[in-house]
Amino acid sequence: MLILAYVLIFFLFLIIFLTLLFFINPLFSFIPFVPVRRKVLNKIISALELNDQSILYDLGCGDGRILFAVAKTNPSISCVGIEIGPFPFLLAKIKNIFWGSKKVRILYGNFFKLDTSPATHIFLYLFPEALDELLPKFEKELKTGSRVVSCDFEFSKKKPSKIIEIESLGWQKNKRLYVYDF
Numbered sequence: 001m002l003i004l005a006y007v008l009i010f011f012l013f014l015i016i017f018l019t020l021l022f023f024i025n026p027l028f029s030f031i032p033f034v035p036v037r038r039k040v041l042n043k044i045i046s047a048l049e050l051n052d053q054s055i056l057y058d059l060g061c062g063d064g065r066i067l068f069a070v071a072k073t074n075p076s077i078s079c080v081g082i083e084i085g086p087f088p089f090l091l092a093k094i095k096n097i098f099w100g101s102k103k104v105r106i107l108y109g110n111f112f113k114l115d116t117s118p119a120t121h122i123f124l125y126l127f128p129e130a131l132d133e134l135l136p137k138f139e140k141e142l143k144t145g146s147r148v149v150s151c152d153f154e155f156s157k158k159k160p161s162k163i164i165e166i167e168s169l170g171w172q173k174n175k176r177l178y179v180y181d182f
């Protein structure tokens, strides 16, 4: 009986946490916390073309899954994630404490206020409006040779150097990666 009560309490907390995670986020950002599918993580990592000296930023990192996947594949890469939604941020922080790496830093805040100049690689999974707002910042801050990979959405005023098709199923998210070289 007691075990059943614990299980019920666990599920209750889980439901409250997930509700906060997905439905409270819009109070902090107009972009919802919709993480990329785990199935496409490898495709994202290979599109980034990282090396040992790479510094990867995920702007709006959600639960940090891309950064953790990168750190697992190559522990010498420095990874920085910034997230404005308190619940995905907390989730990423907890994941970093328990399963992360010293090379992954999770920051709380607005990516428009973050200096992106140290980044050699940037990953984005954001709406086109946010991408277009970020473009002038990237043009000012990023070093020549930096690479930006955007999932599903593209800059309206910059041509990608490569488009990588992930999946052709019409209803799926994460169908395409847009690769930009600055």
Ligand SMILES: C[S@@+](CC[C@H](N)C(=O)[O-])C[C@H]1O[C@@H](n2cnc3c(N)ncnc32)[C@H](O)[C@@H]1O
Pocket: 025, 029, 030, 031, 032, 033, 034, 035, 036, 058, 059, 060, 061, 062, 063, 064, 065, 066, 082, 083, 084, 085, 088, 109, 110, 111, 112, 124, 125, 126
């Ligand atoms: C579509 S999710 C992508 C999460 C993660 N990058 C991934 O691919 O799994 C976009 C995230 O960006 C965050 N976000 C939106 N605007 C932001 C801002 N100005 N600063 C920091 N994070 C922001 C949202 O809270 C949301 O969690």
